[in-house]
Amino acid sequence: MAYLYLGSLLVASGCLCLIDARWRLFFWRAPARAAMVTVLAAWFLLIWDLAGIGLGIFLRGSSPWMTGIDLAPQLPLEEPVFLLFLVYIVAIIGFGTRRMLDALALRVPAESLSPGGDE
Amino acid sequence: MTYLTLCIAFLAVSLLIAAWALTRAGRLRSTADHIAAPGERRAERARLLRRWLPVAAVGFLSVAVLTAVFDSLLIVTDIIRYDSTLISGIRIGLAPIEDFSYPLAAAMLVPSLWSLLTPTASRVDRANTFPEQQQTGAGR
Numbered sequence: 270m271a272y273l274y275l276g277s278l279l280v281a282s283g284c285l286c287l288i289d290a291r292w293r294l295f296f297w298r299a300p301a302r303a304a305m306v307t308v309l310a311a312w313f314l315l316i317w318d319l320a321g322i323g324l325g326i327f328l329r330g331s332s333p334w335m336t337g338i339d340l341a342p343q344l345p346l347e348e349p350v351f352l353l354f355l356v357y358i359v360a361i362i363g364f365g366t367r368r369m370l371d372a373l374a375l376r377v378p379a380e381s382l383s384p385g386g387d388e
Numbered sequence: 389m390t391y392l393t394l395c396i397a398f399l400a401v402s403l404l405i406a407a408w409a410l411t412r413a414g415r416l417r418s419t420a421d422h423i424a425a426p427g428e429r430r431a432e433r434a435r436l437l438r439r440w441l442p443v444a445a446v447g448f449l450s451v452a453v454l455t456a457v458f459d460s461l462l463i464v465t466d467i468i469r470y471d472s473t474l475i476s477g478i479r480i481g482l483a484p485i486e487d488f489s490y491p492l493a494a495a496m497l498v499p500s501l502w503s504l505l506t507p508t509a510s511r512v513d514r515a516n517t518f519p520e521q522q523q524t525g526a527g528r
Contacts, residue, residue: 274467306501310494317398317490326391326474330466347467355451359494360502363447370442 273334278350285354285361292379294364295357306360311352318348391475395489402493409500410436416508440499448495452488459483 289297296303321327322343329343338346372379414433460482462468470484478485 274462274465302502302505305505306498309501310497313398313402313497314490314493317394317493320394320398321391324389324391324394324474325471326394328469328471330469332466334465335467345467355490356494356498358454359447359451359491360498362450363443363495363498366446367443 270334271336275336275347278354282354285357288361295360307353307356310356314352315349391486395486399489399493402496406496406500409503413503443499444495448492451491455488455491456481456483459487
């Protein structure tokens, strides 16, 4: 069961990819830009995490559902994966909301909107 | 330093990045549309804020609900622990209230970075190609 947490994160990320591909919201719309946004935002959150670890706020638990692989003291392998997932889900929900609001305002089905044009 | 202070510091940086993105986008759009009066730039910034605030708000609120549920699970399953002397002790479910600043920061950063990384050329092209979507942008 050591892979339960990591596996759940990866399966959930896969589900986000399906929504992304179906509606061309983020990686399926501008792959390079989406990758840069994701990496930069997750990197910011990781620095935040490392600061918290440095201050002694966060401590790694001893759950049997983690791989036990640590990237740094108190920083399990799962944490950066979680941060990437967090950024991705915020992006999908946010850009999905944008698309739905645009479709509502134009009174057309969301499918008919070009993936561009929401800068 | 407590967890709350740490979160306020990182949220402040996120807010600065969002303000930078909004100012830059407002300036670029004004230039593309050949309007340069300061009042019109302010109006353009306000329009962009009206357009993007719902995106950030829905993104944050949805993920905050997920945070309350899944953060609690991470704590019950002993995936993460906190030093109880460094957190405020205010919790939603089992999740320390400070943890909700992560989705809040992400909701500010994602649209901001997206806008900052949008090439200027494609922004101008699009402004000319999809006038009907610009209309939507006006929030009417």
